[in-house]
Structure formats: structure tokens, C-alpha cells
Amino acid sequence: MFHPLRVRSIERLTDDSVAVTLAVPPASREIFRHKPGQHLNVRYTADGEEIRRSYSICSPATEEPDEPVLRVGIRLVDGGRFSTYALKELAVGDQVEAMPPMGRFVLTPRPGSFAAIVGGSGITPVLSIATTLLAREPAARFCLIRSDRTALSTMFLDEVAELKDRYPDRFQLVTVLSREEQQAGLPSGRLDEDRLAALLPALLPVDGVDGWYLCGPFGLVRAAERALGGLGVDRTRVHQEIFHVDDGPGADTRPRATAPAHSRLTATLDGRSGTWPVEDGESLLETVLRSRADAPYACKGGVCGTCRAFLVSGEVRMDRNFALEPEETDAGYVLACQSHPATPEVELDFDR
Template identity: 35%
Template sequence: MARPPLFQRATVTRVVPETPDARTFVLEPHDGPLRYRAGQFCTFRVTVNGDELFRSYSMSSAPETDGELMTTVKRVPGGAVSNWLLDNLGAGDEVEITRPIGRFCLRDTDLPLLGYSGGSGITPILSLTKAALAATGRRVRLLCADRDADSAIFAAAFDDLLRRYPDRLEVRRHLDSVGGLITTAAVRAFVGDDAAGDHYLCGPEAFMALVESALPGPGQVFSERFGDVPPLPEEPSAPASTPATSGGTVTVILKGRKKSVPRRDGETVLESARRAGLSPPFSCEQGNCATCMALVTSGRATLRRNEALTEEELEDGYILTCQAVPDTPDITVDYE
């Protein structure tokens, strides 16, 4: 069976203003509707000032409630892709996106769902909330932190959900402009008697670290982290030492080019591809975003970390090349 391409084109059918610095893009994939789960994300590939860049954005839609695919983007200081999308993308324009990916999804349980969002981290939390309310009987409680009232994304959407599910949905808004940054005590007061529920976190790293440290347990904790984009590594002119080789070859196929290099101990497939002179796609390099996703066509590899690929994708042979270290002497990986 032919595997679908990782990237595909989609048309922006309309743009919905959410706040002064956030917009929702409604997308129509050219190859037909995409199958996805609430809480997943797509990675966008855009060219900005001649550079090919990749960034991941969560779905604000949910398949249980929405007939259209929607993702929401917020302007951030220095956000090369986010700011470019907001400044340049309008109805009728086309973008390149991956199929939806990610494991920040609902599990099959009747436990209450507690969501914690900071800023635009509310995007996948909205998706999960809509799915849980529409398709399960679970209670949903949300703690949403924003800079100020004008920054609160999806206020109207949550007002509508509160009207429809008054007995199952609670939304608690925390404004930094009024109460300062959220505290451990505030998180624990919000949790109350629902510590055993499922806890979903998305937002700035400092916000998520505080919430994680505040949660008393024993409930399961799920977090969505795309990570900061690291700079491309500089090629050393005269390395002090060369990593040991153990025999074998790493072969990488990318954009019609096939390059092979000797395998080095502990080196990831992404690092091998760079050493081969290729420029493979990547973004977070932390196993979170799946931008570097590729297919192993021969050999095997172990992932140091995986917060993006599903069990089905792993079984099909997909890897995150930024986290994949070959297990076999020879391995071939295809980005196409």
C-alpha cells in the first residue's frame, strides 16, 4: 500500500479573528478531509525570507463537533512562522501541512478531565473539551491563564459550551493583570477533590512546570510541548575527536537524493543525515513535534523519546529521526 505524503496542500477557506493577536485558520485539505483525534496538531512548512521553516500548531476543532479543520495561531515576539502566517495568510491562500499527529489525546475513561492552559495553549484544550463533552459523559474543568482579558482566546466558544453543558463544564479564568502569575496554591485549590482525574497541560514552559509540580497526584498527567526551535549546529572545522564507528551504514533518502555515511555510536539518524550533507526537516529536536518524521525501510532504530508518534505509526515503521538511534549495523530511512 502506498503511504500518504507527510506534507500536503490545504486552502484557507476563511480566517476568524479571536483576539487582537490570535486568529483561527479554517483549512480545506486538497486531498480530502483529514482523519484526526481531538488534541492533535499539524506541522506547517513555510518559506520566510528564502528559508524553509517548520512549526507545529494544534487543532482548535474536534472531529466530534466540527465539520472543518481549524488551527489557531497567536502572534509571539520573534515568532518567524506565527507572525508570518498572521501577516500574510488570508482566505484563498494555500499552505503546506502534515497530516494530524500527536498523542495529546483523550483516553477511554470516565474520570474527570482537568485542563490547564497558558495563553495559546488553550487551543488543544478547547479541542479536547469539545470532544469530551460531545462524545463522553465526563466532567470537564479548566483553569485558563491569560495575560489580560483582551488576550483570552475562545471566550465566545467557551461561553457557548457553558450554556450547553452547565452541569459538566467549569471554566476558571486567571488573568495575570489582575492576580499576578498563577501560583502553586491556586492550582491546588482548583484541583480540589479531583486529583485522581486526567490532567492536560499546554502553555509556556514555566507555566507547565509550575502546574506539574503543583499537582498532588495520583491522576495521570499529559502535556503538550513543541519546544523552542534550536539553531542549526555549526560544523566544527577541526573536531578534537571523531565519534567511534561500529561498522555499518546509515542511508537517508530525501528529496530524490540518496546518501550514505558510516554509522557512528550514539548518533541519531538526523545527525547522520546532516553529516551526509543533507538538510532534512526538523523543528523542536526534542521528540515533540514530528517534523523530522521518516520511514525506516530496512533495519531498526530505538527512539530516545517520543511524544508525537502514535503506536500505529510506530508499528508502520515511522520514527522521529531526531530521537532515533540505529539498532542494526545498516539502516535505510526515507523522508519522502
């Protein structure tokens, strides 16, 4: 369910990014109290078309009785209708519709050593994670390895520098610029698998890290995942969130599946169930949306995970998956926006 929220402030971060803070009414405080690392799904209507996007919350998580602070980072995307609207038209006092915070790319503060490898706007959820962790848990350490194009394109530069000043013994920062040489620090260039495999053991004891958080473009996240695997890091300690996927290596560009003749979908959503025929070529999310406009979704690209559902019975084929962990797919969860029936009868449960 979407809730109307007023824009409290807009702060320009770089030439192509802003931080937008949304005011939470007192009656909605508890449903909008986020966990560090979660995101907001927002929507607005342009030219009669509903547009939804997902943006990570960069502000630290709060606890009662403090008011929740919803501050999201938005970077301009070529052709992106919501990001263009946010950077060029959105104003303080405007109303934005948002769903309650969601997402499983989270870190509950606890003692230990944690690290993140991020690229570009991938800093957004990790900023919330690191800030919350270091403030709440004195026995925690955090290492941030971030990659950006240039210093001027780096989001939340001041906020990260403040963390370094506030927690000099517990916060380690390593910055790599891919298109600009730094006066000090690492040479410029991309953080690919080979470079990460050599860099990480030199920075910190890899085996002693309790949780790795990878966030950013598909290429960086996959390179970091492979590097960590090659260094013997247990996959259960690696968490990832992909912000952008090109139709390049790793992206599944196979044609959409054709549903078996006369296939039907039964779906449960908010305690109500229905059964509908699946039309040729459509995803299971599209099938549900024909009758239930309240079905959850945001990106429709297999990235955000908003349409996650439990496969009760039947079989499906997912075109691609960049949101669910292997443990989730093994447990029976699928992305409805990417799923097509592989059996005549399929049943999904969005409530689990």
C-alpha cells in the first residue's frame, strides 16, 4: 500500500544526484521505521502513466521514540523518468507516494567486523548500514571500499568523511576513482575481479570479516562476488544488491517463455486468493495485475525484489534473477515479474 509523504528537503549532492528527505506523519511513524539497508518504492503519475521506482534509504535507522528519517539518494539515469522528475521538477512541499520500507539487504547492528564494496550510487544503503552500526555498536568495525568515476561525481562525500572523522579507529575508507588520478591512495582504474583479489587481503583479514555487503552495478558486484569466492569467503557471509543491469555478460536475454496451453495461476495477496488464465508471453506478475492492481512491484526487471513470492505448487521459469539469494530460491521463492509458468497450474503466495 502506498502512503502520501511530503518532501521536507532536497539537497544537491553532485551535478547528477540529489538527496530527498520525506516527512513522515506521526500516525505512520512505525510503518516507516526502516532497517539499515532497506529501500523505498515510490510512484508518481506522468501523462496518465504510473511510474514506480525503488530508492535506497541513506539515513541511519532510528528507534522509538525518535522519529524515523527517510532520506533517499537519487541519481539521474539516462532516460529515467522518475530520476529526471526528481532532479528537475520535484520541490519542497510536493507530495510523493511511497510504500513502507522493504528489502533484505540489511545489517542488524551487532559486534564484529564488516566490510562493503560499492560502486557509484551503491553507497546509498551502505551509508545507512555503516552509520547505524558504528553509532549503536561500540564493538563493531566497518571497512568501506568504494569506486566512483571522479571525485566530483561521488555521492555523500561529506557524510563518509564525517564517519571517518567520528570513528577513526573503527571505520576504514578506501576510495578508487576509475577516471581520475588521486594525489594519494590507490591508482585509478576499475575494481575488477583480479584487482579486488589482490587488494582485499592487503586491506584487512578477509577471513575475519563477519559480513560482506556488495552494492552497485552488476559488473562490480559480480566481480567482487567472484573475488571473495576465490579468497575462500563463505557465500553465506556475502550479501548483495544490484542497482543497474545492462544486457551484457550475466544478464539472461533469452526470449520470454511461452506458457503451456491453458495454464492458470492461483495467487494469494493480502489474504485474498484468485485464479486467472495466463496469457501467452506474460509474466505471472502481469497476470495478477490484470485483476489485482495492488500486486507489489517496482522495477519489473528482476533487480529490486519487490514482487518476491513463494511458489506453493507447480513450476516456473524465471527469465533472470538479480534480487534473490540462492537460499531464497532453494526455499521456493521466485520473482513474479520474471516468472512464467512451466506447468499448466501454478500457485503463488505473496504473503509469505
